[in-house]
Amino acid sequence: MSYVLPGDVLTPPAPPPKSLKLGPGLLMLHTPGNPVIAHRPGVLHSTPKQQHWIETESRRYIPASQESVIGVIAYRAADAYRVDIGSAHLATLDALSFEGATKRNRPNLKVGNLVYARVSLANRDMDPELECFDATTRKADGFGELKDGFMVECSLGTCRRLLDSKHFLLPSLAQKFPFEVAVGMNGRVWLRAGSVKATVAISRAIGMLDDRQTSDDEVAAFVQLMDV
């Protein structure tokens, strides 16, 4: 693991490999030698396939194609919804981008409903677009309206940690009681458990994980002591 700061120069191998892919936080300059610089502070991650990116502990979501996000319906238009996904602009969700949706049979979402969706288009010059199905199979694939439950907000880094299957929190909670959870890459986590108490317990555990003043051990201890 290596930390980088904005402006740090990373030298790629001399003729840059064809497969070189620069993810968020990295930029190749068009000056002699084509140096790659970091423009965000964070942890540099690389894969053997020459993919590089920087993970940042930020709270502002910048949409990226194919990421799963949780959005709140902000407006209803005739044939599309405008959805708040925490980014600079509202995203557009076509009313037909749902499993089984036709011109006549559309999902009826209200302003304020939650949806779990995938970013289908993220372009810096256009509003992001979402879809609630897999465009090739037209199956829901887990996306769609999130009914009941509760939503908590946390940093983007916390979301990524929760999405890591090796992270301790969700499995250790699952040993205590059953629950459903949807983690959006945009710093939002939706959860639904059998009782109010359990839901509150999960949301507090996530809140503690998000709070930098509590260590992972304290969170683990909190989960162990939790009486639900």
Next chain:
Amino acid sequence: MPREAEPSINQRDFVFSAVQQGIRVDGRTPLQARQIAICFGNELGWVECSLGKTRVIAQVTATVTRPSPERPFEGILLITTEFSPMASSAYETGRPSEEEVTISRMLEKTIRRSEALDREALCILTGKKVWALRLTLHFLSDEGDLLDCASVAAITALRHFRKPDVEVVGDEVTIFSPEERAPVPLSLHHQPMCVSFAFLGPANVLVVDPTHLEEQLANGTMSISLNAQREICVLQKAGGVALPADEVMRAVNIAVFRVRELSDIVSRALEEDSKTRVIEVR
């Protein structure tokens, strides 16, 4: 001005159903307040107060000025509230929002109108020289219940502050630097502090110390300023949901206890601080 996005339906329904069962989203019971923490700066009269993740800084400074001609015996207290987008992106610089106006007016009424500060004691030379105190409140972070946090910070800062000692001989006024003579504390008539409530859900469950989410979802809010002597200084229920009179009285009685608790916390914090601080002249 863009409005802050409203909480989702899921959040609203959950908060309401949970509070119906006596549970709040952060694990508190309806009548439980968040932990309050008070810390002091190097200077006298600099206080940072936090209530959960809500944070407010209060600072008191004093200068000598000429009193207003209508009130030649009285010193001047000026309360300024500094809202900035730092506390929450809902606040804008420039034109104040409704919440900002309500909070700053409540503080004004709690501290100035209730005569918390003995302003006559700020007089140095009648009609010529008085102390002008400036109480500045900086709102650093808004996670709900800014008003209660700010009122605790303000009262603590006024109790913490000391003004330089003065001596008047005839028309001659000498102001002593802290090195020459120990500065003197302000004289306060009483110490009013605010307690805010929110009414949540279809049954209008009363909760103390609402979080930001609860404030957004509330059917109505109510703030009561009291002092430890069980005197109401301000009671403000500006519209919102209609309540039976007994519910208002219940809130008043809860507030009485809460203020006593807050006064103890403030006194204890000031006591702790005074142990670590040397004010006397060496």
Next chain:
Amino acid sequence: MDMDWDFDDEGVQKLTSPGEVITSATQFMRGHGTFVEDNDVVASLSGTIERVNKLVSVRALRTRYHGEVGDLVVGRITEVQAARWKVDVNGHQDALLRLSSVNLPGGVQRRKLESDELEMRKFFEEGDLLVAEVQPTHGDGALNLHTRSLKYGKLRNGQLVTVSPVLIRRRNSHFCSLPCGVDLILGMNGYIWIAKHVAENQKEGEEGFDAEAVYSNKNDDIDMETRAAISRVSNLIHVFARRSIPITDAILAEAYDWAVQQETSPSDLLRADVGDTMVAMVTALA
């Protein structure tokens, strides 16, 4: 409380005011101006109680226009938007007039072209007055209008008077011609259009009808006599409206005759004493 609840079939109408319990909700259905609380139908307006079978409603005696399908309204264009106009009809939102709901010059059969959408101001511009009919609405309450009849469309050769919508009663035709050579359009929304009479042979569909003038912004020549008649009628309407007397063509014709007989000038009608005498005379006749 067991309220003996009965409507007078004739005579005094029952009045109510906000917050007053009208009847039990188990036997009656709530209509406009009421809401249900704890099994009671409660009034939310001050006005007269009305009942149609099991439906109880309260009608306010002063309110903005509450649109109903089929109503004829007079309105004013406030905004030109993409493929639609916004029209002020004294309602709680501006009504919508879609480009597809108007007749364009060149006959009913003419197809809408994309160029029409770019030249919408050629048909209606901000501030233009029009007469239209309320269409079935879908969605969130904004009224939809249409002018797809030769009777409807842009208004010219006259003047607008606005009164409270409750003063206009629903009737078979809202287009009236007064004997004094003035045409009236009584919009259900309280907007009344008073214009120079259109001769029978110049009406839509007749040979004298000028299709190109449908969207014209120019008034025809109006002689002084007609102008005086228009302003006299408009002042009469003002006088009746101020005394909350419903406006009909019959009462206006009556009043007009009286005004001509008395040789009052149009402006004199607005004097309180003249108005009172006039109203007393006319209502006594009726």
Next chain:
Amino acid sequence: MSRFEPLNAGNLRSDGRRPLELRSFSAQLTTHPSADGSASVSHGLTQVTACVYGPREAKNRGQTMHDRALVNVEVSVAPWAGEMRRQRARGDKRTLEFAASIKATFEPVIQTTLYPRSEIHIHIHVLQLDGGLLQASINATTLALIDAGIPMLDYVSSLSAGLYLTTAMLDLTSIEESDLPSVTVAVLPRSGKVTLVSMETRLHVDRFEEMFKLAMEGGKVLRGEMDRIVRERTAALARQMEGGGGTKEEDKMDTDDL
């Protein structure tokens, strides 16, 4: 400074009223025909006019709400209203706070959900001020809203109360307000619930309840008076529409004609 005696030995107040006596109350509806609804209210020497516009197309579309009407309140105090001529600035915090509490009082009472995306604008103009600013403004607004035919769950009636030693008194004048602890309440008379309570003076908790509950009772009485005025006007209007029209047409919301 001369001593002011709020209650003399004969149990009379400075203006000769008994402690629980209200000042003469009068109200007039439709004072401004150009507004959709208007009312002028006076409590003794305090006189307030309220005008209501709407529900109408919102002037500022960005502020509209998809599921209910927006309520706007604007308050202006005439410079000559008080004892001393004083021009208040437009953005004055006291006035803004005052407008905000009127707005919050009426928002839950008006059935705003019937008018999505619309706006209801309330303008309050204080012409004369001798105590009871808040109560007069609330009562005037209630009447103006009724005049505009805007559906409301109930009347909102408001009254102030004060306390001299242990005697509670109602409907304070400006001189009493400046000398006594006082509270203003606004009630929904049908349910007897209280929507606004505003007290800005120091008072012991044990003394508060009596004064508070008396003000609520007084508010309910005031509702009767307002209702009488509204009914008189409604009856007069109904008569005019009936008699004056001379039409034989059905007066019902007939759907047969469609």
